[in-house]
Amino acid sequence: MPHSSEKTPAEVVQEQVDAYNARDIEAFLATYAEDIEVFDHPDTLTMSGHVQMREIYAGLFDRIPDLNAAITNRITIGKFVIDQEKVTGLPDNRTLDAVAIYEVDDCKIRRVWFVKDS
Secondary structure (H helix, E strand, O other): OOOHHHOOHHHHHHHHHHHHHHOOHHHHHHOEEEEEEEEEOOOEEEEEHHHHHHHHHHHHHHHOOOOEEEEEEEEEEOOEEEEEEEEEOOHHHOOEEEEEEEEEEOOEEEEEEEEEOO
16 A cells, blocks of 8 residues: 655645645645645745635635636755746636745645745
């Protein structure tokens, strides 16, 4: 039986992106550690833990049915995965360009830093 630690950090992050695009909150949360911390780069904590993440993302998934994140570039170095993303499907036909820096440990995303195009 394969052990879950065989997943690479990039595979874990891709599972998260796929769940996000499917708006599958359970699969999305399953990729994150229970004590996940999400920051606006460099150090502004915007959410922590599954409860807060569920509240925010479940609402987002419900309100924005066409939400989609396309990965335009990915860099992996050790336990870090850096994705350049273009988010589409937002209200008023807006798009968002962002960089997400994921820290993956023991097959779970532990921390995320977002760098957004403001």
